[in-house]
Amino acid sequence: MVNTLFLPELREMLASDDRGELEEFCVALNAGRTAEFMEGLDDNEVWRVLQYATPERRAEIFGYFPEVRQVTMLDQEPADQVAALVDEIPADDRVDLMQSLPEQRVGEILNLLPVDARRDIQRLGAYPDGTAGALMTTEVAMLRSDLTSREALEELGRQASDLETIYYLYVVDENQLLLGVVSTRQLVSSLNKPTKTLSEMMESDVIAASVTDHQEEVAQKVEKYNLLAIPVVDDARHLAGIITHDDVIDVVREELEEDAQRIAAVAPLEDSFLEVGLLMLSWKRGIWLTILFFAALLTAFALFHYDRELAQYEWLVWFIPLIISAGGNSGSQSATLVITAMTSGDVAFSDWPKVMKREVIVALTLGGFLALIGYTVAFFLAPSPEDALVIPLTLLLVIFCGCVCGGALPMLFKRLGLDPAMMSNPFVAGIVDILGIVIYINVARLLLTAPL
Amino acid sequence: MVNTLFLPELREMLASDDRGELEEFCVALNAGRTAEFMEGLDDNEVWRVLQYATPERRAEIFGYFPEVRQVTMLDQEPADQVAALVDEIPADDRVDLMQSLPEQRVGEILNLLPVDARRDIQRLGAYPDGTAGALMTTEVAMLRSDLTSREALEELGRQASDLETIYYLYVVDENQLLLGVVSTRQLVSSLNKPTKTLSEMMESDVIAASVTDHQEEVAQKVEKYNLLAIPVVDDARHLAGIITHDDVIDVVREELEEDAQRIAAVAPLEDSFLEVGLLMLSWKRGIWLTILFFAALLTAFALFHYDRELAQYEWLVWFIPLIISAGGNSGSQSATLVITAMTSGDVAFSDWPKVMKREVIVALTLGGFLALIGYTVAFFLAPSPEDALVIPLTLLLVIFCGCVCGGALPMLFKRLGLDPAMMSNPFVAGIVDILGIVIYINVARLLLTAPL
DSSP states (O other): OOOOTTHHHHHHHHHTTOHHHHHHHHHHSOHHHHHHHHTTSOHHHHHHHHTTSOHHHHHHHHTTSOHHHHHHHHHHSOHHHHHHHHHHSOHHHHHHHHHTSOHHHHHHHHHHSOHHHHHHHHHHHTSOTTBHHHHOBSOOOEEOTTOBHHHHHHHHHHHGGGOSOOSEEEEEOTTOBEEEEEEHHHHHHTTTSTTOBHHHHOBSSOOOEETTSBHHHHHHHHHHTTOSEEEEEOTTOBEEEEEEHHHHHHHHHHHHHHHHHHHTTOOOOSSOTTTSOHHHHHHHHHHHHHHHHHHHHHHHHHHHHTHHHHHHOGGGGGGHHHHHHHHHHHHHHHHHHHHHHHHTTSOOGGGHHHHHHHHHHHHHHHHHHHHHHHHHHHHHHSSSHHHHTHHHHHHHHHHHHHHHHHHHHHHHHHHTTSOHHHHHHHHHHHHHHHHHHHHHHHHHHHHOSSOO | OOOOTTHHHHHHHHHTTOHHHHHHHHHHSOHHHHHHHHTTSOHHHHHHHHTTSOHHHHHHHHTTSOHHHHHHHHHHSOHHHHHHHHHHSOHHHHHHHHHTSOHHHHHHHHHHSOHHHHHHHHHHHTSOTTBHHHHOBSOOOEEOTTOBHHHHHHHHHHHGGGOSOOSEEEEEOTTOBEEEEEEHHHHHHTTTSTTOBHHHHOBSSOOOEETTSBHHHHHHHHHHTTOSEEEEEOTTOBEEEEEEHHHHHHHHHHHHHHHHHHHTTOOOOSSOTTTSOHHHHHHHHHHHHHHHHHHHHHHHHHHHHTHHHHHHOGGGGGGHHHHHHHHHHHHHHHHHHHHHHHHTTSOOGGGHHHHHHHHHHHHHHHHHHHHHHHHHHHHHHSSSHHHHTHHHHHHHHHHHHHHHHHHHHHHHHHHTTSOHHHHHHHHHHHHHHHHHHHHHHHHHHHHOSSOO
16 A cells, blocks of 8 residues: 655655755654655655665665665666665665666676675675575674673764664674674673673673575574574684574565465465566476376376276266365375474474374364265265265275375475475375375275176 | 483482582573573473572573473472562563463462562453464563663663563653654664763654554564564553564464465464364364365266266266366465465555466466377377367366466455455365366367267
């Protein structure tokens, strides 16, 4: 919902170059809300309003616009103004933005940046996507261990405007080796002991991520230890950067969304749903849809194989979709529950006997219940009440197979080092579809009175 | 994976009541890691080790144990020791723990608590689950607006050990009316202007949650504005508490897991997968499995209705599961993509023309491709190459219906105020199954040469 309340006033202020009012507009509200009030302006209008804010505030407000709009502005506005803004954007965000710009434009902007910002962008840009290195920012408070709490607070005050977070200070030696961590909470609590040094206060057992760690591991660590931010170190434990809580929330959301997409047999999208190219979208969906299609093709061959039985007992055909869908649905329930439980750390491989025992009990409960309903319907459609027994018996067996496959396969895939969210549902669907038909026809062969 | 490295030493220290070593063990490491090293001890051993820590540290380490173990310890250890610990646990966590204890035990513990802790637990416990009120803690830094930055820092230092977070200070009047917010970052930055007061520094446009807000809205606000914590206010904007970033991550994870479960047609579980009762699990799965079963029953009636056609063209039967699964899979892909895009805010109802246009193009691409494969197989199984054309044409139409229903229904359900994750897949599956059969038989009627 675009907020249009202030748009006419803003446009009027821009037309009359009303410096006082525009400067006031840029500081009066929370930066996020300021951005919201500008959503209805076009990119160039936004850019012009932003020029009335202080450089720091400008970067803050700019950060609240959607990424597509940010990229357009950085691409189209005057290079010198863009470079001035880029210099103020947090190090991790600006790398992502620069990677979305055309190469030539990136060169133009880099040339206008101070040398340290340029190097920083190049260094951070070198880490592969999805690693801690690519996620971290280099704006981290590094202090020497011999500072007193009061000196540290004062140093922090000087650096505060350049740091992404000031709530953890990392104590390092002259080679940036990570020695310990002190929280601002500790500093503030020891204000009455102004001579206490950081080395006396710091915790030396620092929970850290490595630059090469996958972002999901990093998020799990931050969650497990309830951290506000986690330091990122290289192989030799030199402090390279920091990952803050807001980036962690983004990772958790991204990873879980990808899980949901994988469960529905879509290879995870790299852009948001409306922005990803249609060819790419078709490809990401098409590969798995085709794999599932081949699995389902097997059912066609199976039914072809059982041609004689189906010709003899025509009424069996009517229940084919029902049986297959009951197995598929119970299997996908089990698989999804196990996958989400593994992602959240509730279930490990060693829990498999417990998981299997539970799946068996639930399968018998659910299968028994649906078999009853199935029998009621089959009672009316089948030639005789005895023949109708094929349906409940098949349903019970198929739902049992669905639950057991659905519970077991994700754990097995994880054990084999494969992605359970990606692999499980296609396999469960394929196996249960085929098993469903084989079970159905064999139960029919066994129970039906007329000889086949 | 239980860490067994220190278990023999810990047990020996306990046996010999080695106060010095045990006290050292409780402080040497990060509190989370201390808890990890104790994972292999039984509950009573853990409790005994914890008695060697300072009350504050004890609560911190205790907080890293799984909730089931926490509840057992609070239930079984001496009530006076338990009350002393409960007094130190953060206000939001201890309410959750108390709600898991037997009523009689809660009474015992409450009687041993200081009156303010008792009132606090009773007040927080009154908010319904899933609201901001139930999620918040009352340990929030509230300060008066006439304090200077230095006075504020000193006051904060005094309160620090009792506060869940000290990174935002909320400025209130004598009735706790929320007037503004100052970050510790601002305080630290203005250490060189020691006479500046909070009212001069504070931002008065405070992003806040209401006690009755749903936790998902709260998490979205925190993410949108990149907050470390959000204040919670009552209807008259009196400050009631605060929700911190770690609780927000938990909410994001919980809500997205529930979405994944709903997409797979499981009513969201309230406990973790291995802890939820089997009867409850069967119920949560059974309701949706039954609804899906009734939808699939319609296919049985449809096939019964088309009995004459199926008897005449027996080979049509072989492709029934293939056609139904192609429609179902493409529908669930579309529905899941739209659901996750709506949850993350990438797609709003107003985007429906764009979503539909994209679904149509993707459907034709995917449908066309699978139709080709389908024709290749049907070419060999069908009586004639002309008859085989029924299969690709049906596939194209069914995949088209799957994508369009899958894309449209979640948006429609959301518009109607229903939960799209809950409602979409069962409906999509039901509609596409039935449509699949109706389309199939009618395409066959149209194309097959022998008159029906």
